Every structure is written in C-alpha cells, then in structure tokens.
Amino acid sequence: MNTTRTHPDIPVIYEDNHLLVIDKPSGLLSQEDHTGDPDVLTLCKSYIKKKYNKPGKVYLGLVHRLDRPVSGVMVLARTSKAASRLSEEIRKRRVEKTYWALVNGQTPMFDDITHFLLKDNRSNTVKAYDKPRKGAKESRLRYTTIKQNRNHSLIEVELITGRAHQIRVQMAKSGFPLWGDYRYGDPGKDGKNIGLRAVRLKVKHPTQKELMDFKAPVPKDTPWTMFEY
Secondary structure, three states: OOEOOOOOOOEEEEEOOOEEEEEEOOOOEOOOOOOOOOEHHHHHHHHHHHHOOOOOOOOOEEOOOOOOOOEEEEEEEOOHHHHHHHHHHHHOOOOEEEEEEEEEOOOOOEEEEEEEEEEEOOOOEEEEEOOOOOOOEEEEEEEEEEEEOOOEEEEEEEEOOOOOOHHHHHHHHOOOOEOOOHHHOOOOOOOOOOOEEEEEEEEEOOOOOOEEEEEOOOOOOOOHHHOOO
C-alpha cells in the first residue's frame, strides 16, 4: 500500500485527480489546532506537493473529520468542485459510514438506539439524553455484535445521523463505553487510542458519479488484537 511518507506516515487507500482517501492513524489530528501537533490536512498537503512537484499552495478540502483518537477511512477532496459535491452528499446523508467499536461489557446482538445529544463547546464534550431537550440534536445509530469475550464486545456500527462524538457518547449512555475512552467512561487510559475505527465508507464519486466503496483493514495493534479475525 502506498503511504504519504510523512511523520507520522499515513497509508493511502485510493487516489485520483479529485480524491485522496487515507487510513488515518489513531492519535493524529484531522485538522491543525492550538497544540501544533501533526494533522492529516497538513501532512497530506505536503504529500501531494512533493509527489506531484506542485508549486505554491496545495488545495486539499477537509469534508469530514475523525476524532483524534479514532482511526480509519477518511476522504479528502483534491479540488474545490469535489469538496462541494462531497459536502453536499454528506449533508444529505447519502454517504454510508461503517465503524467497528470495541466496547466494555457484553452488548445485545443487535440494537437500534436514539438519544438527544447536546454539545458543550467549552469542554468539548457531549451529553446524551433520553428525551428531547432544548438545543439537543436527535441522534441515531444501529449496531450488530460481531464477537464477545467475558469483558468486551466488538460491534459493527452504522451511523444514521452524524454528530460530534456520537458513537462514543451513545454507547457510553447505553452502558457500553468504548475501550480506552476515558472521557466517556473508561478511566485509566491516555485517550490517544480508543476502540473506534472507521472501517468502510461508501460515497458517490464527485465527477464520475459511480459509487465508491473504501475499506480499511483491521489494525494489528491494541486493542484490535483482543480478538481473532
């Protein structure tokens, strides 16, 4: 597999004149923030600039994000036209996103859950409520349990809506916090790597109009080594 050859290095899943699809490592920011730590957008711009010997500034559109401790499939737009069309597909919920989550506890074999999520921008945390509340957004996901052991479950999650920290906070509210997610119920971890991975993303190509199906392999590191695949 091709990589960006940056520090940290980022696997490239797919690339053409309009798209750059990567496998984001856990612990890496999607976009630059106040910390000054490495981020996907800056590193991938550097990769494009060097690979294609582009003069001046490189355009790369960030059309969606993954939380810093989350890994997996992430699509970036290499043209403004692609960025506009991908953003429209996401806004209209035409993009299918599938995640694997490794959670504490034994989950039901299947569940379809709805909460109302309210974000606190000051603390960058989200609270989940069972009933509507002023300012809270209705949020829904469904999941299927893939594997279980005595203390943990591996589930496949389909997002029906796309909210900040949605899987993390909804699973914690349901009594199954994600492995390593100290913010929402699994203390004692550093929070740089949690049991959440974007394993698949299906989206219409912005110019060719065909349905693209991007997948990320299962990592061979903690916590994914907890189960055999």
